[in-house]
Amino acid sequence: EAGVVQSPRYKIIEKKQPVAFWCNPISGHNTLYWYLQNLGQGPELLIRYENEEAVDDSQLPKDRFSAERLKGVDSTLKIQPAELGDSAVYLCASSPYGTGSGELFFGEGSRLTVL
């Protein structure tokens, strides 16, 4: 069974440029999460989807960040414009809502460097 797939793995951009990250969750997982991981810190939730509905986006900085999960499968996280402080790893995870034991399955992450 394929795991959570993220792309790109690495991205270097200049400040004020836009950037987008893509996530394909495990097949059948209807809950999808985007986490932000700063260097030396634990992951912090940005947004959680149940199918195509964003059920928790309270930590998403909506002035520059946006996310979508069309058709309740793949998801895209966008930053526009990027700032120096956005340099971090963006992790995507999925889980089967309503079943399972609460475990989240993580992708390898997208590492963003803003110059």
Next chain:
Amino acid sequence: AQSVTQLGSHVSVSEGALVLLRCNYSSSVPPYLFWYVQYPNQGLQLLLKYTTGATLVKGINGFEAEFKKSETSFHLTKPSAHMSDAAEYFCAVSEGQAGSALIFGKGTTLSVSS
């Protein structure tokens, strides 16, 4: 609100020595508790989890953890460290509903010397 505190951002042990990584949590509901491991430039991998039932849980690679409600703790242990155990370890808590987001601690870096 839930929270996790990991005591010690960096733990160093010798190969063959006991590994003890500390985690305390705060939760207003019966928690689900997790330990994840992260190797450099990789995503998080589940080591073990506590949901209900037996409070001593065993995970992969010889790790185990014990849920102690009275101490609000979920410390991770391994009897004998191996060089390959060097990594970042994260403790996490959730509300227990499948699909709930995990709240992570800041992590503990484990170094193993020969």
